[in-house]
Amino acid sequence: xxxxxxxxxxxxxxxxxxxxxxxxxxxxxxxxxxxxxxxxxxxxxxxxxxxxxxxxxxxxxxxxxxxxxxxxxxxxxxxxxxxxxxxxxxxxxxxxxxxxxxxxxxxxxxxxxxxxxxxxxxxxxxxxxxxxxxxxxxxxxxxxxxxxxxxxxxxxxxxxxxxxxxxxxxxxxxxxxxxxxxxxxxxxxxxxxxxxxxxxxxxxxxxxxxxxxxxxxxxxxxxxxxxxxxxxxxxxxxxxxxxxxxxxxxxxxxxxxxxxxxxxxxxxxxxxxxxxxxxxxxxxxxxxxxxxxxxxxxxxxxxxxxxxxxxxxxxxxxxxxxxxxxxxxxxxxxxxxxxxxxxxxxxxxxxxxxxxxxxxxxxxxxxxxxxxxxxxxxxxxxxxxxxxxxxxxxxxxxxxxxxxxxxxxxxxxxxxxxxxxxxxxxxxxxxxxxxxxxxxxxxxxxxxxxxxxxxxxxxxxxxxxxxxxxxxxxxxxxxxxxxxxxxxxxxxxx
Ligand code: HEC
Ligand code: HEC
Ligand code: HEC
Ligand code: HEC
Numbered sequence: 001x002x003x004x005x006x007x008x009x010x011x012x013x014x015x016x017x018x019x020x021x022x023x024x025x026x027x028x029x030x031x032x033x034x035x036x037x038x039x040x041x042x043x044x045x046x047x048x049x050x051x052x053x054x055x056x057x058x059x060x061x062x063x064x065x066x067x068x069x070x071x072x073x074x075x076x077x078x079x080x081x082x083x084x085x086x087x088x089x090x091x092x093x094x095x096x097x098x099x100x101x102x103x104x105x106x107x108x109x110x111x112x113x114x115x116x117x118x119x120x121x122x123x124x125x126x127x128x129x130x131x132x133x134x135x136x137x138x139x140x141x142x143x144x145x146x147x148x149x150x151x152x153x154x155x156x157x158x159x160x161x162x163x164x165x166x167x168x169x170x171x172x173x174x175x176x177x178x179x180x181x182x183x184x185x186x187x188x189x190x191x192x193x194x195x196x197x198x199x200x201x202x203x204x205x206x207x208x209x210x211x212x213x214x215x216x217x218x219x220x221x222x223x224x225x226x227x228x229x230x231x232x233x234x235x236x237x238x239x240x241x242x243x244x245x246x247x248x249x250x251x252x253x254x255x256x257x258x259x260x261x262x263x264x265x266x267x268x269x270x271x272x273x274x275x276x277x278x279x280x281x282x283x284x285x286x287x288x289x290x291x292x293x294x295x296x297x298x299x300x301x302x303x304x305x306x307x308x309x310x311x312x313x314x315x316x317x318x319x320x321x322x323x324x325x326x327x328x329x330x331x332x333x334x335x336x337x338x339x340x341x342x343x344x345x346x347x348x349x350x351x352x353x354x355x356x357x358x359x360x361x362x363x364x365x366x367x368x369x370x371x372x373x374x375x376x377x378x379x380x381x382x383x384x385x386x387x388x389x390x391x392x393x394x395x396x397x398x399x400x401x402x403x404x405x406x407x408x409x410x411x412x413x414x415x416x417x418x419x420x421x422x423x424x425x426x427x428x429x430x431x432x433x434x435x436x437x438x439x440x441x442x443x444x445x446x447x448x449x450x451x452x453x454x455x456x457x458x459x460x461x462x463x464x465x466x467x468x469x470x471x472x473x474x475x476x477x478x479x480x481x482x483x484x485x486x487x488x489x490x491x492x493x494x
Contacts, residue, residue, distance in 0.1 A: 036179040041137050041166060046173040052307050057173070059316035060109035069321045071349045071411040071476065075108035076322070082106040085460060086471035088356070088406065089494055090364040092459035094399065098264035099124035100275070102464040107409065110317060113170035118159070121464040127222045127230045129158030133190065134216040134234075137172040138162055140187050143233050152230050176212040184208035191215040194236035200243045206296050213297040214281035217409075219251065221274060223260045237261065237274075244291075246282040248422050252400050256393075269370040271392065276403045283408045288415035295333075303329035321345065345413055350479040352412025355423040356405055357478045361454075361487040362430035363398045368452045369437040370395065376446050384443035391436035394429045401426035454487070456494035470494060 034049050047054025066076040073082045084104040085092040095101035103121040113135045117125055125131045129150045132139050142150045142161065150158055159167055175187040184205075186192075191211060195201075203211070220234035237254035238246055255261045255274035262272040285291050290300075298313070303323070305314045320329040327338040334341060370392075377383065401422050405412070412419035441448050460470035478484070 032182075038179060039141075039174075040179060041163075041169070041172055041174050043169075043172050046177075046179075052310070052312060053173075053315055056305075056312070056315035058111070060318070061111035062109070062316075064109070064318050064322035065324075068326065069319050070346050071353060072106065072319050072321070072409070074106050074319075075112075081108075082474055083468065083471050085463075085468075086474040087476045088360060089456050089460055089470065089475060089492065090357075090360040090454065091406065092463075092470075093268060093364050093454060093456060094266070094360070094367065094402070096459045097267040097273075099126060101267075101459065103466065103468060110171050114159070114168040117155070118168070121466060122155070123464065125155035128155050129153045129161075130222050130230050130232075130234060131155055132158060132162075133188065133220070135170055136162060136166075137169060137175050137187060138166070140189055143189055148232075151233060171216070175215070184212050186211050186215040188215045190220050190234045190236060191218070194218065194220075194238055197236060197238045198241050198243050198246065206294060209298045210281070210285075210296045213301070217278055217280035217297075219276050219279040219282060219407075221255065221261050222263060224263060226259065228263075231260065244285050244287070247286060248282075248401060248404050251276065251279070251282065251404070252397060255400065256396060266367070268367045269395070270374060271370075271396070273396070274400070276400060276407055279404055279408050280410070280414065283404075283410075283418060284414040286415060286418050288418065290414075299332065300329045303332055348413050348416045349411040352405065352416065352419045352423070353476050354478045354480050354482065355420060355427075356402070356411075357476075357483045358486065359398070359402050359423045359426035359430065360406070361483060361492075362427050362434070363395070363402050364454055365452045365487070366395050366398065366430045366434045366437065368454060369434060369441070369448060372446070372448060372452075373437055373441055376441070376444065381444045381446065383440045383446075385440055387436040387440060391433045391440070394433035394436070398426045398430035398433060401429070451488065451491040453491055453493050456492050458493070460494055 032049060036046055036049060040046065043054060043057060047057075063075055063077045063079065066073075066078040068076075073080070075081050082105065084106060085095070085101070087106075091104070092101060095104070099121065102123050105116070105120070108116070114132075117131065117135065129142070129152065132142075136142075146161065150161060153161070162169075176184060178185045185208075191214065218236060220236045222234055223231045225231045237251050239250070239254040239257075241247065241250040255276070259272070261274045263275050264273055265271070266273050280297075284297070300320050301317050302313050302315065303320075304311050305328075306312075314323075320327055321342060323329065325338065327341045330341045331338070373383070405419050405423055405426075408414065408419075438448055457470065462469070
């Protein structure tokens with residue numbers, strides 16, 4: 001182990017040395033012939049100077065090897081689109097009330113980011129042009145030049161405003177690179193706003209590399225007016241947080257401050273709710289072992305590769321389990337075999353998935369008990385509702401933690417012990433809320449059953465215009481079987 005550690009340190013230093021030694025913060029630059037115009041959005045133009053990078057960047061269009069990843073099955077060579085709500089059926093109940101409860105697919109390559117929005121149930125892009133924040137490279141410019149006319153335009157109208165050649169262009173060279181130096185840059189207002197909120201002013205090369213990804217792989221909310229309509233560009237809920245410590249506690253505290261952060265109404269409870277989207281940046285940088293060791297997203301998702309005698313950064317961004325050879329990125333630092341490394345990943349994900357099931361079902365049971373309480377109140381029954389506000393607050397605390405870990409796209413790998421901590425708290429909050437609701441119900445003489453029927457088939461089937469159905473074979477069952485004890489299959493109602 002000691003020898004391994006020394007190797008890791010050496011490998012890490014070498015990785016840093018490569019990036020530092022070339023000066024100006026750039027990596028080993030291929031020889032450059034010609035200039036790239038300022039504000040050039042077209043990757044094909046950048047490709048005239050960097051053909052290998054352009055070719056590599058285009059590869060996110062190709063499906064990846066199937067059956068490599070246990071939990072992150074995208075649109076791989078089996079050409080199956082995986083349905084998040086079938087994988088985690090309780091989420092169909094929790095998200096019922098807006099787009100995420102209708103159609104919610106596992107991600108695929110960067111090439112498809114706008115295509116996938118155009119193909120998804122229209123309810124998912126209801127907020128309008130603002131939905132292009134983490135998709136189109138024109139977003140930043142359009143927010144400035146067209147403002148609310150673009151942000152609030154119905155989604156398809158906003159896409160129509162994009163230059164005809166680039167309507168489906170997703171993340172482009174200009175999002176990550178300065179055209180003159182090829183150094184790292186970002187291309188979103190919300191990441192600047194975020195850095196302001198956490199008071200981060202100085203950035204080293206590692207920070208800049210991480211921000212190239214994090215400008216999209218971070219959480220934000222679509223601010224709303226009193227009527228629930230889009231009120232501006234997306235905003236990170238980072239009030240009071242610090243770089244390296246954007247905790248779930250700070251995120252939730254921010255999200256629960258006012259109606260501007262409440263984006264939808266949850267059907268089962270009737271509560272106005274905030275939401276958390278893809279928090280890879282927040283989760284990874286919260287003191288994970290890899291983050292603390294100076295490793296960035298790039299090391300694992302854009303490993304070096306050889307083309308002829310040139311060493312270059314692989315721009316075919318995907319899961320490290322789906323590269324050729326498998327786990328190639330990890331092998332830059334780790335000496336263990338690909339099998340061993342993969343087993344570490346899957347073991348971490350099994351544990352996270354099991355806890356996520358526990359926390360998710362707990363939260364769903366609590367939601368159903370709120371539904372029962374509200375129904376009984378409507379029918380005129382009187383209860384001692386002193387603990388109501390506390391039960392509601394605790395329920396939201398549980399719900400948002402479940403969303404946080406579930407919307408984070410590594411199924412726990414980016415920060416395993418943090419996933420455990422957050423889900424442990426989710427279970428405790430959900431459980432405490434359940435006890436308080438049962439107490440209120442009992443005060444009015446209503447005896448709730450021990451096993452609450454979740455009626456999941458009601459939420460899982462006939463979703464949206466496409467009438468999507470539960471795909472039973474895609475369910476991510478608890479790998480240890482424990483969930484079948486707490487929420488037996490007959491109580492799930494699917
Ligand atoms: C402009 C926003 C944006 C930037 C910048 C960005 N991503 Fe993404 N990323 C997305 C979106 C959106 C998706 C989902 C695409 C889909 O499913 O259509 C995605 C998907 C992915 C996937 C899943 C790919 C697959 O094969 O299933 C990985 C891995 C990923 N991103 C990693 C990264 C890394 C690492 C970086 C930085 C080098 C990065 N992303 C930069 C928006 C972005
Ligand atoms: C130490 C290596 C490592 C680092 C650092 C890392 N990741 Fe990952 N990432 C992984 C692994 C492993 C997975 C799980 C892949 C799987 O199960 O197929 C993953 C999954 C993902 C996914 C989902 C991929 C999919 O196919 O659905 C995204 C998106 C992602 N990472 C983005 C990021 C971003 C953004 C950062 C930096 C903030 C980052 N990663 C840092 C190793 C890493
Ligand atoms: C999602 C962000 C992202 C996008 C999009 C992107 N790059 Fe990169 N690129 C990177 C990162 C990260 C590095 C590595 C930087 C480092 O290690 O210092 C890199 C490195 C490079 C380098 C330096 C040489 C090397 O291989 O390390 C070139 C040249 C380059 N990219 C060209 C392009 C071109 C051309 C495009 C568009 C077709 C593009 N990149 C799109 C993130 C991106
Ligand atoms: C840039 C170098 C680098 C890359 C790339 C990298 N790691 Fe690591 N990894 C480290 C370092 C450094 C540590 C901390 C080692 C220590 O302190 O013992 C570590 C620790 C780990 C640990 C132990 C974590 C813990 O909680 O103790 C696992 C498991 C691991 N890495 C798996 C992976 C996998 C899987 C990949 C590829 C997806 C990967 N690593 C990619 C450098 C790297």
